[in-house]
Amino acid sequence: MNKNSEPVLSVNHLLDIRTLPEQDILTLLHTAKTFKEVLQRPNKKVPALRDVCVANLFFENSTRTRISFELAEKRLSADTINFSASGSSVKKGETLLDTVNNILAMKVDMIVIRHEQNGAPHYLSQHVQVPIINAGDGTHEHPTQALLDAFSLQEKFGYLKGLKVAIIGDILHSRVARSNIYLLKKMGAEITVCGPPTLIPNHIHQLGVKVSYNLLETLLWCDAANFLRIQLERQNIKFIPSLREYAYLYGLDLPKFKTLNKNIVILHPGPINRGVELSSEIADSPHAIILNQVENGVAMRMAVLFLLGQKCKPQ
Amino acid sequence: MKAQQLLIDRPELVKILEHLVYQIADNHRNTTELCLLGIQKSGSELLRLLKPLLNHHLSHAVLYFGDLDITFYRDDYRKSGALLKPNTTHIPFSLEQKPTILVDDVLYTGRTVRAALDAMLAYGRPSSVQLLVLIDRKGFRQLPIEAQYIGKTIETTAQQRVNLDCENYQVWLAQYE
Numbered sequence: 001m002n003k004n005s006e007p008v009l010s011v012n013h014l015l016d017i018r019t020l021p022e023q024d025i026l027t028l029l030h031t032a033k034t035f036k037e038v039l040q041r042p043n044k045k046v047p048a049l050r051d052v053c054v055a056n057l058f059f060e061n062s063t064r065t066r067i068s069f070e071l072a073e074k075r076l077s078a079d080t081i082n083f084s085a086s087g088s089s090v091k092k093g094e095t096l097l098d099t100v101n102n103i104l105a106m107k108v109d110m111i112v113i114r115h116e117q118n119g120a121p122h123y124l125s126q127h128v129q130v131p132i133i134n135a136g137d138g139t140h141e142h143p144t145q146a147l148l149d150a151f152s153l154q155e156k157f158g159y160l161k162g163l164k165v166a167i168i169g170d171i172l173h174s175r176v177a178r179s180n181i182y183l184l185k186k187m188g189a190e191i192t193v194c195g196p197p198t199l200i201p202n203h204i205h206q207l208g209v210k211v212s213y214n215l216l217e218t219l220l221w222c223d224a225a226n227f228l229r230i231q232l233e234r235q236n237i238k239f240i241p242s243l244r245e246y247a248y249l250y251g252l253d254l255p256k257f258k259t260l261n262k263n264i265v266i267l268h269p270g271p272i273n274r275g276v277e278l279s280s281e282i283a284d285s286p287h288a289i290i291l292n293q294v295e296n297g298v299a300m301r302m303a304v305l306f307l308l309g310q311k312c313k314p315q
Numbered sequence: 316m317k318a319q320q321l322l323i324d325r326p327e328l329v330k331i332l333e334h335l336v337y338q339i340a341d342n343h344r345n346t347t348e349l350c351l352l353g354i355q356k357s358g359s360e361l362l363r364l365l366k367p368l369l370n371h372h373l374s375h376a377v378l379y380f381g382d383l384d385i386t387f388y389r390d391d392y393r394k395s396g397a398l399l400k401p402n403t404t405h406i407p408f409s410l411e412q413k414p415t416i417l418v419d420d421v422l423y424t425g426r427t428v429r430a431a432l433d434a435m436l437a438y439g440r441p442s443s444v445q446l447l448v449l450i451d452r453k454g455f456r457q458l459p460i461e462a463q464y465i466g467k468t469i470e471t472t473a474q475q476r477v478n479l480d481c482e483n484y485q486v487w488l489a490q491y492e
Contacts, residue, residue: 008398027400034384034401042409043437046387076387306387310398 009307013125013132016141017182025147025186031303032151032296038075039299049078052309055108057100058135059085059115064270064294065135065144069112072301078309081108096120097127104128109312110305113137131308139173145269146179148300150187152293153224156265161188166218167209168250169228169277170199172239176269177228181207194218195250198239215250216259224265227252227277243276253279257287265289322450322477323467323486331466335447336368338464339416342445348377350415350441354431355384355402358419360481361449365418379413381406385430404434411439416464420479422448425460450477450486 008031009024017025038046054073058066066082073080081103085091090099100111110131113121118138125132136142154160165184171177171193184191185208192210193200205211212218219225230246240246252266266278266288274280282288323331343349351369353359359382369378386401417431428446435441447464452471471477471488478487 008400031401034386034403037404038387041437042439046437047433048387048389048392051393306401307398310393312393314393 009311012308012311013121013134014143014304014308015121015125015132015134017143017146017179017186018141020143020183020186022186025150025183028147028300028303028307029151029154031307032147032300035299035302035306036155036296038302039295045075045077047077048306049073049076049309051314052076052109052312053079053081053107054110054112054305055081055083055103056135057083057103057111057113057115059090059096059113059120060136062114062135064297065114065142068294068297069133069135069144069301069305072298072305075298076302076305076309078110078305096124100124100128104130109314110309129312131311133304133308136175138175139178140175141179141182142175142269143179143183144297144301144304145176146183147304148293148297149176149180149226149267149269150183151300152267152289152296153189153265155292155296156289157223160184163189163224164192164222165189166192166194166222166225167228168194168215168218168225170230170239171195171204171228172199172201173231174228176226180226181209185209192218192221196240196246215252216256219252219256219260219264220262222264224267225252226267226269228269229271230273230276232273243273247276251275251277251279252282254281257282263287267293270294319478319487319489321485322469322488325484328484328486331449332365332368335449335464335466336365336372339369339447340372342463343373343376343414346373346376346414348379348413349373350379350381350408350410350413352381352383352406352415352417352431352435354417354419354427355382355404357421357479358383358417361420361479362418364481364484379408381408383417383431383434385427385434388430388434390426390430406438409439410435410441412442413439414443414445415441416445416447418447420448421450421452421477422446422460422462422465423452423455425456425458428460429458449479452477 008027010021112133112135114135115137118140120137121132121134134143167177192212194212268290272283353362382405384402384404386399446462448462449466451465451468474491476489
């Protein structure tokens with residue numbers, strides 16, 4: 001049965017997009033397509049990971065990503081353990097490495113981790129032997145979100161090379177923006193980031209993106225626009241005068257959309273602040289592929305788990 | 316790979332394919348619907364060669380053609396050295412209560428067919444399942460699996476591999492170290 005002997009992923013962990021080779025991205029996009037087909041079947045479960053145990057360690061709140069990973073694991077027949085920092089020994093002062101090593105001692109094969117500290121998954125990958133999947137670390141990266149966004153765009157347009165993508169909103173605090181920029185640049189897309197000057201990091205143009213402070217100009221230029229959430233929990237210092245002003249200048253509603261006189265595809269990583277980044281008419285319109293992104297998220301995470309799971313031998 | 320020897324040439328392969336289709340037509344004289352699933356990738360390629368013949372000789376029945384990928388159902392995930400890369404499955408019909416024939420190029424250990432049986436069930440419960448193979452490599456079976464339609468039975472060693480070249484209608488026997 002060993003007909004496919006080519007190595008399929010060069011990395012042992014999915015830590016970030018910045019260092020992920022292009023070939024690996026293409027393999028992940030291809031594999032996610034096969035899992036998307038699995039998710040259309042009457043029976044959506046495959047037995048591929050039936051002897052694999054995955055621990056989902058969420059040190060930071062999450063709904064979509066956690067459920068998406070858990071569903072992906074269950075669809076692959078893996079065993080899962082869920083951990084959230086609240087109500088755990090982390091509150092008693094246990095270190096990250098101790099927590100993880102204790103979980104690994106129970107013979108866990110893979111770790112999915114979300115952490116509020118940038119670089120936490122990288123740190124773990126240097127100290128433990130099992131594959132680590134970054135489900136978002138601080139304001140650094142969110143690789144599976146970028147992969148599923150690229151997959152959704154490719155599904156919609158059929159190509160990524162030369163595609164004009166706008167990333168709009170809070171770029172400063174957004175790990176989604178960073179991962180998306182790295183990934184789309186690698187796939188040959190053109191990117192403009194747009195938002196209030198206080199929420200655009202200095203020197204962001206060094207990543208090879210254009211910067212704009214004008215929403216309508218940006219929307220007229222792009223084929224697809226990824227609206228980011230205003231991260232109210234990271235706004236200890238006031239970066240914007242008010243949500244109302246932000247919605248007026250950088251939110252998209254139906255009247256603004258009509259003035260564009262063109263079709264653009266709307267993405268949003270969720271959760272949406274309705275009436276701030278997007279009005280309900282736009283979020284629920286056929287131009288928005290927000291729910292496709294959620295569906296594709298499960299397929300993409302299945303691809304990540306399936307391909308990385310092969311890297312660990314049974315314990 | 317050391318050397319390759321030609322096992323079946325074009326005229327012989329054409330004859331074998333015709334013979335296989337005659338057998339199916341004979342067994343399914345009264346069948347009104349028949350599903351044929353090629354096991355990715357070589358089985359799917361073989362099924363594409365058989366398709367025009369099947370359409371011709373089984374014109375009394377409605378034929379459904381599909382491709383079945385077994386990657387997610389294999390029993391050697393994390394166990395073999397090789398890493399697995401999936402192909403596409405395309406079955407735009409239900410198998411429920413329909414007679415089905417699985418098509419593969421080579422029957423060797425039987426593990427691929429075991430995985431295919433498992434994968435197939437995600438699309439419904441066929442009324443019966445038969446197996447068609449072009450080449451039966453005798454003596455290596457690890458599971459109690461046999462084919463109903465066999466193109467040619469050959470004696471091989473474990474160091475050999477059978478390759479189907481659909482473009483040139485040839486079957487080759489390759490020798491490995």
